[in-house]
Amino acid sequence: MIDDFAKDYLHTDLREIRDTVLRKLDGLSEYDVRRPLTSTGTNLLGLVKHLAVAESRYFGEVFGRPSPEPVPRWDDLDRRGTDMWATEHETREEVVDRYRRVWAHSDATIAALAVDSPGHVPWWPRPDVVLFTVLVHVLTETNRHAGHADVLREQLDGEVDAARRDAAFWADRRAEVERAARAADRRHGS
Template identity: 75%
Template sequence: MIDDFAKQYLHSDLREVRETMLWKLDWLGEYDIRRPLTATGTNLLGLVKHLSLSESRYFGEVFDRPYPEPLPRWDDTGQRGTDMWATEHETREEIVDRYRRVWEHSDTTITALAIDAPGHVPWWPRPDVMLFNVLVHVLTETCRHAGHADILREQLDGVTGIAAGTTNPRHDKAFWEARTAEIERAATAATERR
């Protein structure tokens, strides 16, 4: 039996990782939070925008509690992928504020429903779910994108960690050059042994 402890535990973790996602934007300029940092265009503000849409659908329409603001539809093929980046007309503040409003809506759904409350995810192979399934899915998805954000942020300015108060120790360029050289030597040696 899934109990309220599981619900509270998962919900607490989700709240923490949401804050981590926003912390990854702190102290960066507009260009750095928007620019493509991978071959597929992944960027920090786009990850936050994407999580807003994803979470609004999972804790909204899946439980017949639609998010009250208009958002792009995933089933609109013309809009597919546009949730992963911010246009020049969308501000950081708009996207961050929307994400926080989505949290409020999601938190209301999570609080109001029992952990075994039924939902329906029409795009899943087994569409009949419980709040438990969706909580795990959204937490997993948010953690996955927080990992992406960790790497993107490290590429931009070397800042790593899970939150503003718990950043990893900063080292100078020489430290990281020595560390990566050590890792490269180990990778080369392991390859040569095979």
């Protein structure tokens, strides 16, 4: 009974966070979803593309259920990192649609397998896993990148989901945090 509960709980959370990631693209121009916003080139559409590749691997080949989507081999060092950004030839719609198709394949894998079904992750130090382990890992990874997407979106246009507060609230909060940082610097020195 706990196995079904755990699987359903994690799967529900994964579905919700996937939607959250895609909402970060809403209302932005092609340039804004693609432009590098960190020194490493991190961008919103690249996060979506990366998550599609990761899910394809984890809920596909790890469980002997290869994704119908083409996925670069995990050990192809020449391709490493190319899933973190979209080329000018890849449309936003293609990247988003690919991610949604990957969801369908991942969801089918999750539904078909028991939470203790064995899998093999050759790029992990302890490669023998079960579905539960992979569900936790993918949920964690997706949440991590959703956090990145939150920060990137806020950098672009100030959009935040947190409690749907208005701009004045966030301006006051930022000023309060700035005051505390300056006071701590004076008090503790750097």
